[in-house]
Each structure stands twice: as C-alpha cells, then as structure tokens.
Amino acid sequence: MNSLNDVNSEAVLRFGPYAFHLGQRLVLEGDRPLRLGGRALDVLQVLVEHAGSVVSKEALIAQVWPRSVVEEINLRVHIAALRRALGDGQNGQCYIVNIPQRGYSFVAPVQHSPQPACFPSETVQKRLHNLPARLTPITGRDAIVGSLVRQLPVRRFMTLVGPGGIGKTTVALRVAELLLQHYRHGVWLVDLAAIDDPAQVTDYLTRTLELKVGTTLEALSQRHALLVLDNCEHLLERCTTLIETLLHTMPRLSILATSREPLKAAGETVSRLPPLAVPPVSALRSVAEVMGYSAVQLFVSRARARQQGFALREQDLKVVREICRRLDGLPLAIELAAAQIDALALVGVQAQLGNCFELLSQGRRTAVPRHQTLKAALDWSYERLTPLEQTVLQRLAVFKMAFTQDAAIAVISCDRLPVANLIKVLESLASKSLLSMEQGGGVTRYRFLNTTRTYALEKLELSGEMRAFEMRYAGYVSQTRWPSSGQVALQLVE
Template sequence: MNAVESAASGFDTVVQRSVIEVGNIQIDLDGRTLRRRGETIPVGSRAFDILVVLARANGRLVSKDQLMREVWPHTFVEENNIQVHLSCLRKLLGDERGLIVTVPGRGYQLSRRRHEPQGEGTGGRRNEAVVRMAGACAPIGREDALTAIGDLLTGTRVLTLVGEGGVGKSTLATEAARRFTAHSGEPAYIISLAGLLDRADVLNAIARQCDRGASAGSMDIASFDIASFVERLKPTRALLVFDNAEHVIALVAELVDALATCTEHVRVLVTSREPLRIMSERTFRVSPLDVPEPHASRTETISFASVQLFESRAYAIQAHLDKSDAQLRCIGDICRRLDGNPLAIELAAARLTALSLDDIHQRLDDPMIMLVGGYRTALPRHCSMQASFDWSYGLLDTEQQTLYRRISAFDDAFTLEEMCAAVCDGQLTVGRAVDAASALVAKSLLNVKFDGAFACYWLTNTARAYARGLCRHDGLVKERSLMVA
C-alpha cells in the first residue's frame, strides 16, 4: 500500500503500508499493536478495532451505528460498549487522548489539526469550523447531490441549497464544505443563523465566526456593518456557509450580494427554505430521498436510500427488524407516505423504541402526533415534524397562510385554474392567490411540476396533514366547505 495523505482538511493521517500514523500514534494493522512515540501500548482487541475504524476514516466522522456495524458485525451489543472502550483508549493515549473526538448525538472521529505556515488571506489559522463540524460522513443516498453541489461551487460564487424542512440541506452543506476545503485547501466558515432574530445578532455572529478569515487584526463587533465586513474580506480566499437563512433572508441576501460584488475570492453557500433572489445566485433544490414503488421487489426496495436510512436509524437504536418481505414492504410504504423526507423517516424509525413497525404504519394518518422524538442535540424545529412546519408556517404572511390552509382540501395534484376556482373569494382574489401560490413554491411548502406549457401543484402528505390540522384547530369548517371534494 502506497503512502496516502488524508484529503480531509485539518487532519494529519498518513497510511504507510500496514501502519497508520496519527500524530505521535502508530497503529500496526498486521501486528495489531499500538505504539505511542515508539513505545508499545497494550490494548484490548475491541478497542483496537474501534481505533482502526476511526483511523481509516481519515478524519471523517464515524457514526455510532457504523462503528457498531464494523466492530460487532454479527452481534447485538449495548451502545455503552463503545463508550467503555473509548474511555479505555483515551486513558491509554495519555496526552494524545484529544485525538479521539466525540461529537454529541452524531458519532466519533480521530482528528488533529495540522500546524501549517501562515497562508495569504487566512491569517495562518486553520479552519476550525470545518475540522470540528458534525456530519462529516456522507449522508445516505446523497452522493450524486454532493457531486453536483461540488461542481456548482467550482463554477459559481453564490449557491443556495433550497428545500423543505427536514430534507437535509444543512447536512449536505456541511459535507460539501468539508469536501471543498479538502479539495481546494481554502478554509470554510460555517455560520449558523438558527435562533438569531434581529440584524445586530446576525451581524455579530457573522463577525465573530469570520474574524479568522480577515487579512489581519480583528473586527470591532460593536461597530460592525456590512460594508466594513466586506472590506476586510476582500483579500480572503474562503467559503462562507450561511446555514438556516430563511427567517433572516433579506439581510442575508443584502450581505451575500455585497460579498459577490465587492470581493473576488470569497464563495458563499447558503441553506434556506427559499432562494435569496439576487443576481449572482444559483440555486440547487434538495430533493427528498427516492422511495420504492408499491409493488417493488425485495431487491429493489432495499436499494432505495429512504429504506436504507430507516434501517440505519432502526439499527442505531437496536430495534429488531427481521427484514422479511412483509416488513420491507411496510418500511417502503412508510417511506413513501412520508414522501422520502429524511427527518420524517428518522423520526418514524425512532418510534421503534416503543412501537411496532405495524403500529407506526397504521398511525401515519396523523403524522404530526407520530413524528416526534428527534435528537436531543438537534435544533428545536428538527425535533418533530410539527415544529418543522410551525417554523415554516410562521414565516408566511396572512394571505399565504390562508391559501396554504385552503389548498389542503386537495388530495391529489391540481392545476392553477382548479386552485383559483376552489379557493378564491372576496378575501383571496385570483391575483393574490397566484402571488401566494408562487410564494409557497419558493418557500418549499408547495410543489410544482411542469409538463410542457402546463403546471400542476401538490402538497406532500405531511404538509397536507399539517395544514388540515390547522383547519381543525381553528374551526375552519366553513372555509373547508368551499374546497373541491
């Protein structure tokens, strides 16, 4: 095996024949021995296997279920087995214990930042945002999307990942940023905008995170504004990732437009439920995962990423699945009824801790009640589908909210003419309904498909269920009676 240096940004991992070296640690695969600064360290078999899996990941994150799958391939074990062995490994590594990083709720990685000479425009600092970021493992079923995003980033200055809540925009952006850094050697700075509500908070968060990308000195956050921020970043080569931008979209659009106009080497990647709508922007719509057809064969069903994601989440919580033909059909139908939305699929699978697969399947008629229990470390709006739609609905104006509730009466796809005939009245005119429908499409709540000169619209099953829940909650029976049966 030839020596191969890790492509992952910020990691010193070198593979030389059968020895993996990370910092002062040498892992001899043939002899199954661990050495620190040349001194052999006695280590248990399972702990050594865990270390090998982490080292071979070349600094990328290894999820808990992946680690259990590779270290205990044919055995069900308690999750705390991992913690026990990792604790032992850290103790053995002594002052090198920091090489093993735990990312809460995500997994583990073997990492160490390189000590590199100062480079132009980076102030000599490593890209800590990407080094430490969670989600460094490529998400299931997203390789084609990541390739397309990588190609777009090469050829454009501003790229926005657009899609419905829970579809995986942030996960894709994080992995795309890691790959960009690994390929280009330029840093990437991830600015999470979730929870920031006013202009001052947003600008201050951006200033704090991007200060390391300035050519020299540090920014005066108290007097920070867009013009001064852009001026300081002019000599910088970097990728800025603005994550979760939909609730401050106007401010982010203003900032990104200034960056695209006044800098030469700064690229911007945005995640949002709607586009920025600026001249320099290109958009990439993040689609749900593909789902199997109702009569797909066993082999076809298990090949779909949505089914693989469900099984992966079930495996992570050690839920028992016998993978019979009947169970696979049930899983396929669950994924199909959830429209391939990754968050919805993960939330459904998480219910296997207390419910059977059939119980989950039968109760999906009310997904807002069923789809709860996300990761503790997730954003609040990613802990349930109800919270995810609450967030999107709260960003709509009154007319958009009215149209969204009214079109929930359609069980299937509908045309613009059918929509207007069913929902328009003295309160919602045709012109306003058309404008509201366009906004719902832009905000990823309403889907559209074009067939030549014709367009048809539809709501996902979960989006429709949420809107109908609003109608029930508000007692809008009269409004619902206006709809097409």
C-alpha cells in the same frame, strides 16, 4: 463506507500528483478536486489502502456495498470511472490493474502522511473551521454533494433550496467538510436561525468569524474562504444585500446558502434538494432491491441504531415502503419514525401514520429546536408566512391530489381573496417549498407533500372553515367529473 481501521482518518494518501484526504473524502490534483462519486471514492480507498496487494472482486464488493447485493458490472463501472479520472494509462502512468481471475491491484507507490497536506504555496496550513462533528453517515446524497463540491469553487455562490426536514443543513455541512482542504483561510458555518433581527446579521457574522472588535469585513478582502450561511429564509432581504456586498469586495470568497426559498441575489445558482428515493411497488420483489433506495436505507440504518438486531425481511417490504412514501422521503421524518421502532415495531409505526405529528413528536434532544420534530420544522415555515399566505395554505389542504391554478381559484377564491392575489400567493408558497410545482402538457400543477398537507389541514380545522371548504372542493370535483358542457375538465390528477 467507514474509514478502515488501519489508517488514520485524518491521513493523506499520496500517489503521483494526487493527494487523497481520507477525513474529507477528497482527492486533489494539486489544489483541484477530482470529480468522483461516493462509491468510486470507496473503491479507491480500499485499493489505495491495500496498495501493492491484490484485492478480490468479492472483497471489494463486500466492503463498498456491505448491505446490498451488487452485480460485478457495478464494480467495473466504478473502476473505469476511477481510471478515467486519474488519467490511468496516460504518459505511461498506471494506477489500477486487473489481475485475471484474482481481482484488482493499486500498483503506484503510495505515501502515508499523518496530517493533512499544506497547499503548495504555503509551508504551514492551519485548518480553520467551526463545523460540528458529524455523528452519523449521510444517506442518498452522494450525487448532489459531489455536484456542489465540483461547482461551488467555480460558481462562488450557490443556494440549496428545499422544504423543512429535507436535509439542507446536512448536505451543506458535508459539502463544507469535503472542501476544507480547498479553502486556505477556512470554512465557516453561520447559522442564521440563531437571530431574528436583520440588523444583527453583520455583527453575528463577524463574531462567528472570530474577528477582533472593530474589524470590518473589508479587511477580509483577500481571504480564500467558504461561508455556509444556513437558514436564510427569514432574513432574505438582508442576506441578499450582504451576500452581494461580500462577493463584490471579496473576490476569492465562496458562499453556500441554505434556504426554503431562493435569495434572488446577483450571481446566485439555485440547487433544489429532492426527497430521498422511495421504492415503487414494482421494486417489492426482494430485500436487496428495496435496499437500493435511499429512503429505505436511511430508515433501516436508524432503526438498527435504536433496536439491536433489526433486520429488514421480505414480509416487511410493503410496510416500510408505505412508511417512507407517506413521509414523502423526508430524512427528518424518516429518522423520527425509525426512532419509534423499539416502542411500536413496524406495524405500530405504520398504524400511526394517519396521526404523523404524534408519531414524529419524539424529537432529537441535541438538535436545534426547529429540527427536533417535524412539527417544529413546519412551524418554522408557517410562522414566517403572511396572514394571507397562511389562510391560502390552510384552504388548499382540501385538495387531495395535484391541482391547477384554475382549480385553486374555483375552490378557494372569494371576495376577500381575489384571483390576482391568489395567483401571487400560489407562486409564493411554491417558492417557499410549501408546495411543489409540476409541469406537464403545458400545464402547471401544484402538489402538497403529505406531511405538509396534514399540517395545513390541522390549521384549517382550528380555523373553523374546514367544513365549508370541503364542501366547495366536493362540488368542484363533481362539476369537473361530469361537466355540463360535456367536456371533461382535467383539473385534478393523481
């Protein structure tokens, strides 16, 4: 929900022991952030900004869920969560009351401060950060953003992991925005994609932090700050060493890293970023139901930005679901596809899915190169693989469904690729978010994202090996469907 027009988005709304920082969408009790989800914050903002007045249930629902049909029970759930978080009713303090037949009212006195508040121990608080301005709202990430905001100040070192295009940087920046008021000495983004030489990492960090020439990191030992180390995957060893040193010498420092694979540093907590939610076939009953899924919300939002008057109709539901499914719920891919809506219309976008890299080649000029197109995001990962990893990724692309380790060995292992090496590479590709792993029935299965498989198939065709490995795959499938032993070998699953 966007900030309402009548209140400065940088204002702080104070009530009881709480301070609601509108710009950061953060509620602090002293210097402790409250655990509130995105919708609960939206409800609270509407009520607090209309403190002393009754806001009808219909008006609340219309402002908090402007594009969805929502039952009143959803509103009651968030009201109850707010009351619990605020300790409503404890020690005689009352914040939110239900006015029968009319709605809800925020009854506690509210003070409006035009500028963000200082921390209790400081008389002057200068906001220190280098975060870029966010130009668009974030879709479908409330849960993981809230989890990171709550955990990061306690755990100190967390790594957000996922494949290219899934939105790691977007989520990390949102978390950093929400924690601006928590860290007294600043929140700093360090984009490591800008350098390739591990020897430059420390110097690049000191320049980003705007330290004077000759200043060592030890001089920051008492700083209460957050570092967002973005795109660590190509500098893993150096990043691991640096992070362990920083955490040891700076006991009040927190670090949020993003990477396509875990850093495996001491004290690391890994949080894997899932794709946006794609509606199942069973949800195609109404526009309102389909709009409850974040992949569709993002597609519609970006389509409206490109084509004035775009509206999702019931006859479009199957097409939009197919677009989001084929694009794996990847935010970057969905945004780039929606950007073609004015030129191709929905059916044109769907028709181009078989050639998704042509469809997704019209990138965002203002984005960094690796985020301008989906192919650029995959190139960034592929070019950092070893030659053996590149070869295995290409050959595995002949699998049209999830596959087991044994299936991979049967189809692509050879004298130049012994079994022991193949197993290690499979684990490495999964760690680097180029394959996903699924556990079921005591068996580990690997699966490609559709977009990654399409990319790897193109590489396999260029290598001249596609025909040979397609034949090996076909022979394996034939054997496993009708095994000579009479026992069905379930190596491939839908």
